[in-house]
Amino acid sequence: MNAHDLLWGMTPAHLPADAPAWAVDAISAGHPVVVRRAIAELGYVAVGVRGRLREQRFAAEMPLAAVQRRVAPEALRDVVSSRDLPALQALAQLRSVLEQETWGVSGSAGFELATGIEALHARSDLDLILRTPKRLERADAEDLLAILDTTVCPVDLQLQTPFGAVALREWASGSRRVLLKTASGAHLVLDPWQAVA
């Protein structure tokens, strides 16, 4: 189970008592939750509940035993939508570019493609992940970013290294230190392909 995977099977009983009403509604409606990059208690997975509004994100923990279905971002890259939105047009443009890679769709686009629930709007970015078990050289990152920046909407691609996630945009920017998001929090690092000291 990895960050950005969508999980079904959570019920309102799994939510803490202080969960906001919109989160209870989302779970009651059978919406999946998103695996967060965080450490959970044994037997649990750290998840986020998505509401309709952008600020409606609620961090919770789901019992692993309750998971009925899991969809990874990779499973969503070939899902076709009938909606005509910039984020989905950008996705269509990028499929051939990323063909040889292990990549997937996350964020609102991933949620919408997995559920059919309208989460995207006309100004949504496209969130993608790219599995990079081996180091992606900065020059290659620049080349890839240049291609992503030709699409019709902003694309936020997060490189998934063995130690966490780093934004392609930042890795390509030449910034000496970059933000690596790990299960134990965010760190500024020189090399996202090295364990955080």
Added chain:
Amino acid sequence: METLSFEFPAGQPPKGRALVGCVGSGDLEVLLEPGTPGRLTIEVQTSVNGAEQRWQHLFERIFQEQMPPAMHIDIHDFGATPGVVRLRLEQGFEEIDHD
């Protein structure tokens, strides 16, 4: 989208400017420029509405540890956690010192 303004007491202006961070979910972009002596002004553009108190408290906590230089800071926030905001500001302060 919301624009928030903050002001804090500060020391002397730094020489350089710095741009750190990144446009993308869960992150923020921070532009730090020399400001008026004694004043630190911050403008936050955020995609998360209703978070003014949270920013105020976060800045207070960061600046009570050490008097910041006099700057104007422009922040474009894309739903960053307080931990990420703190890291990016620290990174910005370091870069403004070095250049």
